[in-house]
Amino acid sequence: MMKHRKRLAAVCLAASLTVAMSACGTAAENERSSSGTKSAETEEPGTDTSGTETGGESENSVDAGNSSGEGNILIAYFTAAENSGVDASASASYSVVDGEAKGRVRAIADMIQEQTGGDLFSVQTDVVYPADGGKLIDYAAEEQEEDARPELTSHIEDPDSYDVIFVGYPIWWYDIPQVMYSFFDEYDFSGKTIIPFCTHNGSRFSGTIETIQGLEPDAEVIEDGFTVNERDVEDAGDDVNTWLEKFGYLR
DSSP, rough: OHHHHHHHHHHHHHHHHHHHHHHHHHHHHHHHHOSSSSTTTOOOOOOOOSEEEOOOOOOOOOOOOGOOSTEEEEEEEOOGEEEEEEEEGGGGGEEEETTTEHHHHHHHHHHHHHHHHHEEOOBBBBOOSSHHHHHHHHHHHHHHHHOOOBOOOOOOOOOOGEEEEEEEEHHHHHHHHHHHHHHHOOOOOOEEEEEEEEEEOOOOOTHHHHHHHHTTTTTOEEEEEEEEEEGGGGGGGHHHHHHHHHHOOOO
8 A cells, every 4th residue: 555655646746747848748759759779778858968967856686795895785776788688788778887888877886886885786677678779768668658567576685774775777758767666666765765876868867856755755865866968977987976975975
């Protein structure tokens, strides 16, 4: 029942955002139907926007061996590049960072892990997402229209052991991917601190911080999250460090 109320709150919030952004939505649909080369990490036509910004709008179970420090920090992330059934370099959702091809959100997660020593957790699903950028955009739109809840195939072994959860995702059609709804359905983070980070192609957080607040109303969701244009992921290390320093995580 509690999860139902959370989903209802998120739906109401999404409805209000839809009204506010209806004009942009029409343009987005036009672009989606005409673009076969648009990057897979994005969902929206870019309005402005390269660069990074902090601020909201103002593989399997966690392996403790991934942690080099404090055990109460979890860095949970979803990237299509790790759910496409192909090598990361064959996915449209990857960047090359320090000579290594990896999913863009994973790249930011690694930067956060390096400074915090937290545990990395890849959100995995039984869905095999298209590696082609245009097909992925279309698939993401279909999932959103159906309000799908992809089944999770990776699970946090001991979620109660974490006090701080960094949550990373790409922006797809002005929203979190549907698999992230499944993620928040599965876990009750009441009393914990959630720190969002995302990659985008023009929309920055696009209301997703408020969406997470609606899905996890009893958690403290930090509005000063980290968002970076997907084109700038490779060079985002210094910006990530500056952002983490505000929370006292810079080593």
